[in-house]
Amino acid sequence: MAFLSLLFMSSCFLTLSGLTFGDQSGKPVIVKEGDYAILPCSLGTNENIEFMRFEWKKEGTEEEVYIYDNGVGYSPALPGRVSHFRDDLKHGNASIRINNVQLEDKGNYTCNFPNRGKTFRIKLVVEPILKVRNVSGAAELYVTSHDQINGGVLLQCDVKNAHPKPTVEWQDSNNEIIPSEEPQVSKQGDRFYITLKATVKKSGRYRCVAKQEEINHQAQKEIYVYIYEKSDSATQGFPVWAAILIGVLVVVIVVGVVLKVKGYCLKKGRPPHRESFHL
Missing domain, CATH: 2.60.40.10 (Immunoglobulins)
Known part of the structure; x- marks a missing residue:
């Protein structure tokens, strides 16, 4: 009996300390810079939360990462980069997706249901990649x-x-x-x-x-x-225009020679001109 009580208390502690839907091991979410990250969160009751308010915050910052309230979701801190899973709200899924994760996004996040007084925690680890950076000392x-x-x-x-x-x-x-x-x-x-x-x-x-x-x-x-x-090697250092010019000249010369030979032959083929001599 004492063992069952201890097990129940441990389960409650794990739930309240932030082990979230889809990850009961408490391991952080690890992604590479530039990828997307899914931060899981759920009440664990599989109830419809379409008309329930939940808030995502990053510890150490003032603006909310994401707010969902009565069908409307928006991100004051990361506008245009955060969304929820609308079709899964009916199953109690309050997880969010952060697109194009940056190094400064790493840290501890909380998922809070203010009407239920429950808060879940998850850690986001962002692994840097090598890329062009506008920083002092960049090569x-x-x-x-x-x-x-x-x-x-x-x-x-x-x-x-x-x-x-x-x-x-x-x-x-x-x-x-x-x-x-x-x-x-x-x-x-x-x-x-x-x-x-x-x-x-x-x-x-x-x-x-x-x-x-x-x-x-x-x-x-x-x-x-x-x-x-x-x-x-045959054309190395020899301009294309020069080759074209030489080709044209060769054609002109050949045509000229042919015409000249033809004219000569025609001239030879005519009867010789006879002159009359009178005695």
Whole structure:
């Protein structure tokens, strides 16, 4: 009997402390930055809450993340990014969906039913991704290509004004890292300046990628190079317009020669002109 009482009290405690619909383990919701997150919440009674008020808040903030009241839902804190599951309200589902989750969305959330005096809690964890960020110390990239050398093209990537120090690499169109020279690194104050060179021998698109995982920043610049193949050697350095002009001249000369020969033959085929001599 004592065991059953303890089990009942534990169940009540878990319900009131925020273990929510769809997740009875208390584990946080974990998503990657830019994805969507579903924060679960339910009274657990499967009753219709279409005409009941519930509120979502993030701990440490003043504005409500989402408010649903008598058929109307809206988000003061995240307008346009939060919605509820309208068809599931009749089953007691007060869960919300947050679209395009950002790093600043992480934290502890509460789902509150003010008319019932019940509050549920759930933690949202947002895992950062590497992307272009407008933050201080974000690496700035500049890429150039140099004249063809020994059948290849020299690519140069200059990374400027970076802090912390980034990792820099050249990649091909298949996202494969290509061999590069030893990077040239210099430092001015706390900012890093890096030059990375690589020689490529195939035409295609190449990109220089700089990663700064400490600030979740990744920048890249792409360049297209064309390398003359052996089959191009006959026309290498020979303008197309010159080839066309030569072709036209050849045709004109051939036509002129043909006409001249034809005229000569016609002239030879006429009876010779005889002059009369009188004695």
